[in-house]
Amino acid sequence: MLNPTAAIIIIGNEILSGRIQDINVFYIAKKLAEVGIKLSEVRIIPDTQKMIVDTVLALKSQYDYIFTTGGIGPTHDDITTVAVATALNLPIELNPLAENAIKKFCSIHNQLFNQAGEKMAFLPRGSKLINNNISGAPGFIVENIYVMAGVPYIMHSMFEQVLPTLKHGQPIISKHIDIMIGENIIAADFADLQNKYPAIEMGSYPFKKDDQHGTSLVLSSANTPLLEQAYTDLLKLVHRTSSERNSISCVKSVDHHHELT
Known part of the structure; x- marks a missing residue:
């Protein structure tokens, strides 16, 4: 639908x-x-x-x-x-x-x-x-x-x-990960992930905290199973990139579920 x-x-x-x-x-x-x-x-x-x-x-x-x-x-x-x-x-x-x-x-x-x-x-x-x-x-x-x-x-x-x-649809769910790495470092791998899941809306948003550059990686979709699959791959990508830079402890994962009431 x-x-x-x-x-x-x-x-x-x-x-x-x-x-x-x-x-x-x-x-x-x-x-x-x-x-x-x-x-x-x-x-x-x-x-x-x-x-x-x-x-x-x-x-x-x-x-x-x-x-x-x-x-x-x-x-x-x-x-x-x-x-x-x-x-x-x-x-x-x-x-x-x-x-x-x-x-x-x-x-x-x-x-x-x-x-x-x-x-x-x-x-x-x-x-x-x-x-x-x-x-x-x-x-x-x-x-x-x-x-x-x-x-x-x-x-x-x-x-x-x-x-x-209004006519309602499937709730749109957003999940995001904040990682203390500049988006230029993860951009190529994140683009590959988007190509793998073209139906998932993906975005990267830079921020700065305590004088460190970080990136918020956001996935959104009304297709919950596909979103979970893409999110699992994102976690693997983030942890691999973080491990390479010895910054795995700087990863924060946040989910935003918009449910119908």
């Missing part, structure tokens, strides 16, 4: 300018891995309608799920909703459920329901709401596109509602 695939579109000039650090990708990627959805691509784009339209059109047919964050607030530069509707050739119209949700939130918190609030209730025709219990204005789902807030704690709340409704 092939795992479903996904892409993330992070929308916001504030991310590209460096004023705000994005943490939504890390959160979404981790949650998707836990339920066996392969995150294949992430794009960070500005708040410009053409860029949003072009990106949505480029990705929507390539992946099972598209998740966008940012640009659905009340201000003039929040244009994601209109851009998504334009990309899908759908009209924007007042969504009564969204309007009621925003009015209810305003009433509970003694806020005025004004034109800015009403703006967030206009959604592409046929949208399904993603409830927002934190600040009132909902996200929405249209076709395979999930449009969510950019503020992390609001996006997290929205995504937790969405996640159980």
Whole structure:
């Protein structure tokens, strides 16, 4: 069974300018891995309608799920909703459920329901709401596109509602070994291991600890038996290389198992 695939579109000039650090990708990627959805691509784009339209059109047919964050607030530069509707050739119209949700939130918190609030209730025709219990204005789902807030704690709340409704695959499991050897020393053997197991995603990531260079070797796959086989070969490779350099005591093995709950 092939795992479903996904892409993330992070929308916001504030991310590209460096004023705000994005943490939504890390959160979404981790949650998707836990339920066996392969995150294949992430794009960070500005708040410009053409860029949003072009990106949505480029990705929507390539992946099972598209998740966008940012640009659905009340201000003039929040244009994601209109851009998504334009990309899908759908009209924007007042969504009564969204309007009621925003009015209810305003009433509970003694806020005025004004034109800015009403703006967030206009959604592409046929949208399904993603409830927002934190600040009132909902996200929405249209076709395979999930449009969510950019503020992390609001996006997290929205995504937790969405996640159980998605088609799940085999959990993606990661296993890694940290070894206090520069990656240039193990690169050729690690490439041979990748060639032996092309279905296993492999990566090497250098780090420095106590003035020593090290490498984190990571294996990931939804195919658990094949992953275990590749991991066993990796252990042999690492210990052979470490023994040659008299550094076998510097090896640390860590497993990350993402299981369905």
